[in-house]
Amino acid sequence: MNEPTSSVCITVNGVEHRCEVPTRLSLVDFLRETLRLTGTHVGCEHGICGACSVILDGDPVRSCLMFAVQADGHSITTVEGLANADGSMSVLQDSFCETHGLQCGYCTPGMLVATHSLLKHNPNPSAGEIREAISGNLCRCTGYQQIVDAVQLAAQRIASTGNR
Template identity: 60%
Template structure:
């Protein structure tokens, strides 16, 4: 007997996708397997590592803990949606590249989305606030120093972008 599928409308990075998913399909799996966006990584499948973090209506959410049916009719932003349509990197992406905030890259999508939301809430964090902003994301390769530098650099880039506007 096959599992019943439910029609779900997911708006991901500004594009509407109509998918049919089992009731228990996780948002992370729907993004990767049904929508075809593989930038969202699944590390622990328990909401602990943060690698699967996406933005739902602008708020960071562990996509391995959210059902796809629960994400229907919400705006979802994945790491693929952070850059501008022309490919220009977001301030957070640019800062990660400048500050060498990644090594293997597995955890990077979760950090990028988490920091993007964090800087919207606090565009000029102190060093301690920058550390706290990333506290829920785990990285096995770095010592977090360059990631914290990237948060601080992204805040600088964001401030100069606003000043130039």
């Protein structure tokens, strides 16, 4: 049987992509292998680890649990799209660097996606709320502590400067 395909138009980080994709291609494989946006990572491919988190129309989802064809007409933001328009790091990204909220960097894009969305909905989260927001993102390096610190720092900085 031939590989069924479908044409899609997906906006990723503000850029529209029109292409023909195999229907079975997962969204994360589309981002990584087709668009070569390798910032989004694959950890488990069964929806537990959160490394593949991306923002779909404003909300974080797991890109291993969607087929690319389902994203047709939708807008995706990946870690590559989180920086400021001038390419400088967002306050959140900078805060991860400041507290060293990462080590190997593999879960980091998912953590950023999850906490970026958290801060949008809840500008002043408690440590408990941050932990809940990242509880769907597994990290093996940090013990989560410096990630929580980074998000709290980012929240303070955003509150005091108004900049993201």
